[in-house]
Amino acid sequence: xxxxxxxxxxxxxxxxxxxxxxxxxxxxxxxxxxxxxxxxxxxxxxxxxxxxxxxxxxxxxxxxxxxxxxxxxxxxxxxxxxxxxxxxxxxxxxxxxxxxxxxxxxxxxxxxxxxxxxxxxxxxxxxxxxxxxxxxxxxxxxxxxxxxxxxxxxxxxxxxxxxxxxxxxxxxxxxxxxxxxxxxxxxxxxxxxxxxxxxxxxxxxxxxxxxxxxxxxxxxxxxx
Numbered sequence: 001x002x003x004x005x006x007x008x009x010x011x012x013x014x015x016x017x018x019x020x021x022x023x024x025x026x027x028x029x030x031x032x033x034x035x036x037x038x039x040x041x042x043x044x045x046x047x048x049x050x051x052x053x054x055x056x057x058x059x060x061x062x063x064x065x066x067x068x069x070x071x072x073x074x075x076x077x078x079x080x081x082x083x084x085x086x087x088x089x090x091x092x093x094x095x096x097x098x099x100x101x102x103x104x105x106x107x108x109x110x111x112x113x114x115x116x117x118x119x120x121x122x123x124x125x126x127x128x129x130x131x132x133x134x135x136x137x138x139x140x141x142x143x144x145x146x147x148x149x150x151x152x153x154x155x156x157x158x159x160x161x162x163x164x165x166x167x168x169x170x171x172x173x174x175x176x177x178x179x180x181x182x183x184x185x186x187x188x189x190x191x192x193x194x195x196x197x198x199x200x201x202x203x204x205x206x207x208x209x210x211x212x213x214x215x216x217x218x219x220x221x222x223x224x
Contacts, residue, residue, distance in 0.1 A: 031073070031182055038074050046083055049074065053087025057143045058095050064088070064143070068171055072178025081175035085164065088171060092146045092163035099150025107151055128162065135166025142167070 038045040049071060056067050071080030099106075131149065134140050142163075149159055 035074055035182070046075075049083055050087035050090070053084055054091035054094060057088065057091030057146065058098070065174060068174030069178035069181065072175035072180075073182045074178075076182075077176045077179035080178060081172050084171045084175060085168065088167050089160065089164040092142075092167075093156070093160050095143065095146035096150040096156065096159050096163075099147040100156075101150075103151050110151065128158065131159075132162050132166050135163055136169060138170060 038049075041048070049067075053064075053067055053071075056064055068080075068084055071084040074080065075083060131145070131154070134145055135142055146159075146163065
């Protein structure tokens with residue numbers, strides 16, 4: 001399958017992707033050396049990985065899915081999951097605090113927007129449920145959500161719990177997938193990918209229906 005993918009990319013004419021593919025293959029074949037090197041760094045390797053997870057939220061240089069896989073690949077499924085969770089939670093809180101720092105300058109301008117008013121009102125009524133669901137939802141731009149919630153009246157502690165716990169299912173799945181890639185367990189990787197699709201697809205497909213239900217629930221609360 002890997003050879004067929006390489007041939008397809010080559011005839012697709014994208015030489016940069018082909019070169020990247022070869023680099024990834026080389027990295028995979030040297031995965032034992034890479035893991036030994038990272039572990040030889042001791043705490044510095046762990047701190048460095050956590051720092052990458054923090055930066056990918058605050059600055060977003062790389063997709064979070066990639067770093068989640070990398071954690072399982074380098075440290076194993078459980079250690080990678082723990083380190084990723086620490087980094088993602090810390091990065092989420094940092095993004096929230098950065099946004100909160102500028103809240104007094106931005107909110108007066110945002111309040112001119114009806115959309116912001118509706119969202120703020122929704123947070124007041126169903127804030128914990130809505131935000132927790134959005135962090136659980138695959139594909140939702142959670143990094144942007146951290147900054148946006150910093151502009152709301154949500155308490156920092158409540159946000160930290162929601163962001164930390166809400167990211168756990170996706171982080172755990174990515175870490176397990178990264179570990180299976182390292183082990184070369186294609187059957188396990190395929191099973192995890194299938195589970196991810198089965199869980200994520202319905203939520204993504206019916207996302208507009210779910211949003212509408214949440215908004216309708218807000219309207220019913222207003223009428224009570």
